[in-house]
Amino acid sequence: MKEIEVTLTVNKRVHTVNVAPRMTLVDCLRDILRLTGTHVGCEHGVCGACSVMFDGEPVRSCLMFAVQAEGHEITTVEGLVGEDGEISDLQDSFWECHAMQCGYCTPGMLISSHALLMENPSPDDHDIREAISGNLCRCTGYQQIVEAVKMAAERRQEGL
Amino acid sequence: MGQTTTLSNYRYVSRKRRTKEDRRFITGRGKFVADVEVPGMKHVAVLPSPHPRANILKIDTSAAMSMSGVHYVLTGDELARETSSLFHGLDLPNVKWHPLAVGMTRYAGEWVAAVVADTRYIAEDAAELIEVEYESLPAAVDTEKMIDEDQPLVHPEHGSNILFRKTWEWGPVADDFASMPHTISYRARWGRSSTVPIETFGVVAKWDETTEVMDVWASIQMPQYQDQIAAVLRMPMNNVRVHNDVDVGGSYGVKRGIKHTVLVCYLAKRLGVPVRFIEDRLDNMSGGDAHGPDRIFDVTMAFDDDGVIKSMKMRALDDVGAYPGRAPLQLGKPMTALCGPYRVNSIEYEAISVTSNKTGQVPVRGFGQAPTNFAVETGLERVAKFLGLDRVEVRARNLVRKDEFPWKIPPGSLYDSGDFHAVLDSAIKTSDWQELISRRDALRAEGKLAGVGIATCLEPGGGNNIFEYLFNPKLEITTFVESVLIKVEPSGAITAVMCTTTSGQGHETMVSTIAGEELERDPDTIRVVHGDSLEALPTRSPVASRMTIVLGTATSNAAREIKDKMITIAAYDIGVEKEQIEYADGEFSMRGEPEKKLSWEEVCHIAHKQFHRMPPGQELGLQAYSVQQVPGAGQLPNEKNEVPLYPCFSFQAHVPLVEIDRDTGKVKLHDYYIAHDCGTAINPDIVRGMIIGGVAHGIGAALYEKFEYDPDGQLLAGTFVDYLLPSSHEIPTVTDVEHCTPSPLTSLGQKGSGEGGYLGAPAAVASAVNDALRPLDIEINELPIRARDIETALYEKSK
Numbered sequence: 012m013k014e015i016e017v018t019l020t021v022n023k024r025v026h027t028v029n030v031a032p033r034m035t036l037v038d039c040l041r042d043i044l045r046l047t048g049t050h051v052g053c054e055h056g057v058c059g060a061c062s063v064m065f066d067g068e069p070v071r072s073c074l075m076f077a078v079q080a081e082g083h084e085i086t087t088v089e090g091l092v093g094e095d096g097e098i099s100d101l102q103d104s105f106w107e108c109h110a111m112q113c114g115y116c117t118p119g120m121l122i123s124s125h126a127l128l129m130e131n132p133s134p135d136d137h138d139i140r141e142a143i144s145g146n147l148c149r150c151t152g153y154q155q156i157v158e159a160v161k162m163a164a165e166r167r168q169e170g171l
Numbered sequence: 172m173g174q175t176t177t178l179s180n181y182r183y184v185s186r187k188r189r190t191k192e193d194r195r196f197i198t199g200r201g202k203f204v205a206d207v208e209v210p211g212m213k214h215v216a217v218l219p220s221p222h223p224r225a226n227i228l229k230i231d232t233s234a235a236m237s238m239s240g241v242h243y244v245l246t247g248d249e250l251a252r253e254t255s256s257l258f259h260g261l262d263l264p265n266v267k268w269h270p271l272a273v274g275m276t277r278y279a280g281e282w283v284a285a286v287v288a289d290t291r292y293i294a295e296d297a298a299e300l301i302e303v304e305y306e307s308l309p310a311a312v313d314t315e316k317m318i319d320e321d322q323p324l325v326h327p328e329h330g331s332n333i334l335f336r337k338t339w340e341w342g343p344v345a346d347d348f349a350s351m352p353h354t355i356s357y358r359a360r361w362g363r364s365s366t367v368p369i370e371t372f373g374v375v376a377k378w379d380e381t382t383e384v385m386d387v388w389a390s391i392q393m394p395q396y397q398d399q400i401a402a403v404l405r406m407p408m409n410n411v412r413v414h415n416d417v418d419v420g421g422s423y424g425v426k427r428g429i430k431h432t433v434l435v436c437y438l439a440k441r442l443g444v445p446v447r448f449i450e451d452r453l454d455n456m457s458g459g460d461a462h463g464p465d466r467i468f469d470v471t472m473a474f475d476d477d478g479v480i481k482s483m484k485m486r487a488l489d490d491v492g493a494y495p496g497r498a499p500l501q502l503g504k505p506m507t508a509l510c511g512p513y514r515v516n517s518i519e520y521e522a523i524s525v526t527s528n529k530t531g532q533v534p535v536r537g538f539g540q541a542p543t544n545f546a547v548e549t550g551l552e553r554v555a556k557f558l559g560l561d562r563v564e565v566r567a568r569n570l571v572r573k574d575e576f577p578w579k580i581p582p583g584s585l586y587d588s589g590d591f592h593a594v595l596d597s598a599i600k601t602s603d604w605q606e607l608i609s610r611r612d613a614l615r616a617e618g619k620l621a622g623v624g625i626a627t628c629l630e631p632g633g634g635n636n637i638f639e640y641l642f643n644p645k646l647e648i649t650t651f652v653e654s655v656l657i658k659v660e661p662s663g664a665i666t667a668v669m670c671t672t673t674s675g676q677g678h679e680t681m682v683s684t685i686a687g688e689e690l691e692r693d694p695d696t697i698r699v700v701h702g703d704s705l706e707a708l709p710t711r712s713p714v715a716s717r718m719t720i721v722l723g724t725a726t727s728n729a730a731r732e733i734k735d736k737m738i739t740i741a742a743y744d745i746g747v748e749k750e751q752i753e754y755a756d757g758e759f760s761m762r763g764e765p766e767k768k769l770s771w772e773e774v775c776h777i778a779h780k781q782f783h784r785m786p787p788g789q790e791l792g793l794q795a796y797s798v799q800q801v802p803g804a805g806q807l808p809n810e811k812n813e814v815p816l817y818p819c820f821s822f823q824a825h826v827p828l829v830e831i832d833r834d835t836g837k838v839k840l841h842d843y844y845i846a847h848d849c850g851t852a853i854n855p856d857i858v859r860g861m862i863i864g865g866v867a868h869g870i871g872a873a874l875y876e877k878f879e880y881d882p883d884g885q886l887l888a889g890t891f892v893d894y895l896l897p898s899s900h901e902i903p904t905v906t907d908v909e910h911c912t913p914s915p916l917t918s919l920g921q922k923g924s925g926e927g928g929y930l931g932a933p934a935a936v937a938s939a940v941n942d943a944l945r946p947l948d949i950e951i952n953e954l955p956i957r958a959r960d961i962e963t964a965l966y967e968k969s970k
Contacts, residue, residue, distance in 0.1 A: 031292065047206040048199015050420070052369040053452040057891035060369050088199035102197040106189055109856035112675030112864060114196025115203065115370045115420030140899040147891070149368055149421050150675050151860050152867030152928075153899040 019080040021046065022090030030077040037061040039077035040087060048088040048118045052147070059146030062119035063087050069126040088118035091125060101125055101163040110159035112150035119146045124160045133164055184688045184919060185852050191679040191699065201418040204373040204390040205449050212375065213242055215435060215448035216294035218284040218301050219458050220276035223310035223528040223884025224323060227274055227303060230284060235297040240289040243442055244301065245434075247271035247283065254437055255403045257429055258395075260500040261335050261524070262643045265328040268494045270430035276305070277325055277493035278530050279885050280457030282430075287438055287446060310528035310884035314467060314490040317525035325493055325526040334491065335499050335524040335642060339506075339812050341581030342517025347482035351473035355557050358469050359549040360953040361542035361933075363490070364876035365463035365535050366868060367896060368674075370420025372428045372459055373449035376439040384705075385436050388414045392422035392674050393429065394636075394651070394712040397704040403433045404440075415701035419674030423536040423868065423929075424714065426674065427460045427496070456889045462878050463535035464501055465490040468546035478554050478565040483510060485546065486521040489539075491532040498532035499524035501539030503638035504715075506582045507631040507816035508540065511547040512591050513569040518581045522642075528884045536868060537926040538715065540631065541933060548626045548934035549952050552941065562625050562938070563604070567595060570627070573912075583813030584631070585803065586820045587914050594846045594910045595627060598824035601908045602844035607828050610841075615946070620831040624939025627824045628931035630849070631817030632923020634715025635804035638816055650804045653721035654708030657686060657729040659737075659793035661779035663772040665690065665697045667729075669722060670707030676925060677857040678718055682726050684853050685919065689730035691756055692771070709798050716923025717801070719853055720819050720914075725799035727918030732795035740777055741769045743786035802916035819914045819922040821849040825866070825935035827903075831943050836961030838874055838940060840903040845931070848910040850922035858924045859907060865928020867902045872929070873936035875901070877955050 014029040021044060028043050035054075040046045040063070052060030054073045061072040064086035091099050101124055104110070111117045120143055127134055127142035134142070139160045140153070148156065195201050232244040250271050257268040267273070272281050284301050288294035311322040317332040325332055348354065374389040387400065391413070401408040419426060431448055439446040450459050466489045473482045487505075491498040502522040509518055535541070555565040570591040571578045578586040607623050614621035639646040656668040667682045679699035687694030702708075713722075734754060741759035742749045745767050752759050760768035769777075777784045778793045785791065801818060808814035828842040843866065852858040875895040879887040888894035913920020933954055940961070941950050949964045 033292065041205070045208075046199070047203075048201075050203070050370070051205065051449075052371075053891050055452065055890055055892070058369055058896075088197075092198055098198060105197045106193045109190055109193060109860055111193060111196055112677070112857075112860055113368070113370070113421040114192065114201045114418060114675070115368070117196045117201075118199050121197065136904070144898045144900050147369055147896050147898060148864075149366065149423070149868070149896070150864045152863035152865075152902050152905065154863050154902075154905060155856070155860055157899070157904075 015078055017078055017081050020084040022086055032076065032078055034077045035073055036075040036077050036080055037072035040072060046087050046089050050115055050118055057147070059119045059123065060116050062122040062146065064122060064126065069123050088121055091121060100166050101128065104159040104163035104166065108155045108159035108162060110151065110156040116146055116148045120148065120156055127160065128164055132167060134160065181688055182691065183684050183694050185855060187856065188684065188694065188854060190677050190854065190857065191683055192677060202416065203370060203418050203420050204375060204388055207375050207388045207417065209375055209377050209445040212445040212447050213287050213289065214291040214294050215438065215446060216286050216291060216298045217282040217454060217458065218298040219280045220272060220283050221279060222276055222305050222307045223279045224308045225276050225305040226308065227272060227276060227283065228306055229304040231302040232284065234300040235286055238293065238297045238300065240293040241286060241297045243287040243438065244297070245271065245285045245438060247273040250434065250437060254433055255405060257403060257433065258399050259495050260497040260639060260643060261495060262645050263329065263334060263495065266326045266495065270434040278528050280530055281493065282458055285434055285438070287442060312527060312880055312882060312884045314465065314488065314525060314527060317527060318523065325528055332526050333523065334495055334526050335522065338519065338521040340519045341811065341813065344482050344484065344517045344519045347517045348473045351475055351481050353557065354471055354473045355553050356471040357549060357553050358467065358952060359546040361464055361466040361545060362877040362954050363462055363465035364872045364878065364955065365461055366423035366425050367461065367894065368421030368423065368425065371450035371452060371455040372426055372431055373447065374428055374432045374435050375445065375447040376436040377445040378440040378443070380443065383410050385411045385440070386414065387411065387432060387436065388417050389428055389432055390417065390419045390426055391428055391672055392419055392424065392426040392713060394714060396429070399429050400432055400436060404436055409705060411704065413704040415670065415672045415703055415707065417672055419672050422674040424534040424538065425460050427533050452891065453889055456894060457530060457886050460533040462492060462530045462532050464532060464539055464542050466542045470546055470550055472550045472554060474554055477568060478558050478560050479568055480513060480515055480554065482517045483515050484519040486523070487543070488523045488525065490525055490527050490529065492527055492529040494531040495524065495526060496531060497534055500639055500642055501534060503642050504538040505540050505543035506638055507584050508629040509543065509582055510580055511544060512571055512627055512629045512822060514571050515581065529880055530886065536929045540926065541869070541872065541930045544628045544930045545934045545937065545954065548938065552938055563599060566625065566627055567592060570595065584816045587818060587916050588912050589820060589822050589848060590910065590912050591822050594822050594848050595824045597908050597910055598826050598844055598846035601846060601906060602826040604826065607826065607842065611828060614830055620833055620943045622829050622939040622941065622943030624827045624829065624935045624942060626931050626934035626938055627822065628927060628934070630716060630821040630823065630923055630927035630930055632716035632821060633720045633801050633818040634717040635801040635816060637804065637807065637814050640807060641812060647807065649807060651711040651717065651801050652709045652798055653717065653725055654710055654796060654798045655682065655722060655725045655729050656708060656794065656796040657733055659733060659775055661775055663775045665692060667697060667699045667726065668702045669699060670702050670710035671713050672701060673713060676713060676718060677854060678713065678722065680857060681719055681723060681853050685723050685726040686730045689727055690734055708796055715817065716925045719921045720917050720923055721799050721801055723853065723921050724918040725797040728797035728799065729795040733793055736793060737774045739786055739789060740774050744769060744777060744784050818916050819850070821847065821922045821924060821927050823847040823927045823931045825931040827935050827939045829939040829943055831940065831961060833965065836958040836965060838958070840870065843903045843905045845905060846908045846910060847927060848912050849924040849927070850912060850914045851920040852909065853921055861924045862907060862928045863905045865926060866905055866932045867897060868929040869932020870902060870936055871897045872954055873933040874955050875957065
């Protein structure tokens with residue numbers, strides 16, 4: 012199958028890749044760019060494990076083709092880490108609250124929570140549950156995730 | 172937030188501490204099987220059968236083989252010729268099981284062929300070019316009809332669709348029934364649901380011709396995985412190296428993957444290239460290891476005027492689908508707590524395992540205990556209703572009392588410890604039961620359907636699996652060992668080697684916390700690694716709520732041995748008897764003369780490098796391993812078929828408040844309270860997560876999840892659009908309160924906590940839904956109770 016050249020920005024770095032037109036964005040991120048933090052769960056747009064930021068909005072990278080990312084800006088879980096390698100306050104809150112068990116849905120949860128906090132710096136429980144409702148987790152029952160997002164928001168409010 | 176009623180006497184154990192594992196997950200640096208990249212690796216796609224039951228007349232692979240980028244197309248005949256049949260728990264010599272169908276397909280979704288290609292995309296394209304000629308046959312689908320009606324045979328050579336049927340009687344059942352004024356009989360049904368991890372199963376295999384080693388990386392949680400790979404591939408076990416450092420993206424029992432693994436290993440050896448197979452979601456739900464118990468219970472309870480239950484007869488009919496594997500044994504594990512936490516004097520138990528033209532059943536969280544607990548709790552509800560008694564009071568009257576431990580139940584298990592009444596009281600107090608009832612009644616006064624639920628559950632932990640023997644005497648297994656090796660380096664750094672994978676249970680945190688506690692060293696400085704199967708000590712895998720009990724106790728033992736060695740070395744060096752040395756905070760000092768001391772680092776240095784300062788005969792270095800027996804295990808059943816099964820028993824009480832939409836039948840969970848006792852909690856955040864996560868699983872099983880089949884045997888729920896998993900909207904905030912009754916059988920009093928939430932929640936939610944429906948005289952004892960089931964029941968009632 013003829014490959015197409017695609018230029019996309021991932022975690023602030025510009026990449027040019029050759030992909031088959033049918034290659035999904037998540038396969039491009041994982042298999043070509045080797046950013047394996049983004050996970051594949053259902054490949055039909057329900058579980059949210061493959062969530063990435065696409066021009067500042069959370070999207071499911073299993074439902075997009077890599078060619079659609081031409082000229083666009085993507086942030087994956089790897090890109091949530093600061094340039095100095097420091098984990099973000101949101102990541103730190105996830106750790107502090109043990110907002111995961113197996114860790115498989117965690118990157119997607121972090122992306123959706125990151126998107127929420129960009130829009131709404133002081134979400135209540137309902138806002139958080141709404142924001143992560145498109146991300147399935149089978150381990151935690153969601154509660155410690157909700158607590159982690161709340162903690163991150165509070166820390167930002169307090170300027171910690 | 173969780174509350175705790177006990178304060179930790181420990182330095183690290185039971186204290187709020189960050190986990191070891193989370194750091195890699197929050198940065199996207201977990202190493203899951205799909206992240207494993209072996210140079211030259213090829214990719215597998217499988218072709219599923221569209222027919223529930225069909226003869227395979229012909230397979231034409233030529234078009235697929237001729238596609239560019241395709242390396243091989245494998246069919247069942249070749250694989251069955253070159254490998255042995257996969258393992259079943261039961262003794263079923265005429266039920267053959269291979270990764271690819273041989274001659275006949277037995278469920279819709281069964282793999283008929285496998286393609287190996289440069290990419291998964293090409294492999295899937297090629298799979299579509301395989302031409303299979305089928306002769307479609309009527310399928311055996313209705314579970315109940317398998318027992319005595321004339322049905323198509325799933326395995327004609329076996330001669331019946333019944334795989335196992337046996338009745339046990341423990342205690343004077345007939346006399347107890349005769350002595351009781353009341354009996355009630357009821358049916359409870361557990362729908363075909365499962366744990367459905369977000370990561371599907373995957374495996375990578377590489378065969379090295381020169382070393383003759385098969386390297387396997389897999390998303391695995393399975394006892395005897397390497398044993399079975401080696402046996403089926405007909406090679407010695409030391410030719411198989413399973414890498415246990417693969418992070419497993421959720422399992423809760425189901426990640427078995429033996430057929431995937433045999434398929435991939437065979438291909439890797441046959442083709443001389445590394446091969447990987449990562450299921451997509453459709454592969455997983457129709458043909459993978461996805462389905463759980465599918466069970467019909469018929470129960471009769473005999474009880475007195477006070478609602479005290481004396482005896483119980485239970486028949487459990489379980490549909491394991493086309494290939495049984497270990498699934499039928501899931502009728503055996505529940506014997507461990509067959510009557511729940513209640514003081515039942517005698518039990519008759521009939522276990523029937525049938526095969527059908529459905530996807531095979533695999534082990535699920537609790538190994539069959541969750542359905543059984545639902546069936547028992549349904550009985551408590553029915554007894555209360557029959558006598559017009561309070562549901563909580565009936566439970567309290569039947570619970571084992573705290574001065575009665577160890578308590579022996581009729582099948583022989585010894586409940587080690589507990590304070591069931593205190594935990595039940597705690598749930599009632601935390602939920603403010605009377606207030607909850609008032610809120611329910613206020614909702615009802617507004618014309619709504621509302622209900623409060625109650626359920627208790629016992630969580631057996633430790634897993635000695637002696638019940639296997641009761642199902643198959645050839646499985647004469649009386650233990651389920653677990654091991655750890657602890658090493659202290661010359662610098663003083665500590666490394667612990669555990670011998671299994673981990674799938675979210677936090678084993679690295681548990682081992683480092685316990686080792687740190689025993690050695691008074693900061694757990695954050697202790698490294699925990701997962702030895703591969705060639706390096707590992709004996710292990711039976713992280714199932715059965717057993718790791719904290721068995722691996723945790725092994726960790727204590729190994730750490731205590733190291734401490735003893737270090738004291739021996741320090742005593743010799745200081746020139747006193749061992750008893751005169753005390754160890755605290757990293758220093759070995761002489762009692763009464765504390766200035767005579769050696770630091771942790773000095774003792775390590777001596778042990779590794781200063782032979783001249785070592786006590787004569789003392790082993791060099793500082794290392795200790797412990798191979799831990801399951802506490803209380805080690806014997807076969809006696810002549811009455813009594814045997815102590817799992818050793819440690821955790822206990823929970825659940826109280827939810829639900830509201831049901833009258834128009835749609837949709838259930839909304841308003842509140843959820845849970846009181847739990849798993850002995851000493853090693854890491855409270857992990858325990859809390861396990862419990863709430865287990866509750867979420869249970870809510871799914873109670874209200875949403877089912878692998879539904881149509882009457883012809885076609886799976887109707889093969890995606891996340893039709894197999895509904897609860898989201899953050901469906902799972903309420905859970906208020907949990909902890910109670911601690913330490914187990915007398917483990918090193919620090921710890922018990923299991925991985926399963927309890929899932930064992931109690933289905934019964935509790937069903938109890939709440941039925942409380943809501945009671946004013947309409949509707950009762951539903953079939954899970955899941957979906958919105959449409961309630962809507963239908965409401966409609967029928969209104970006619």
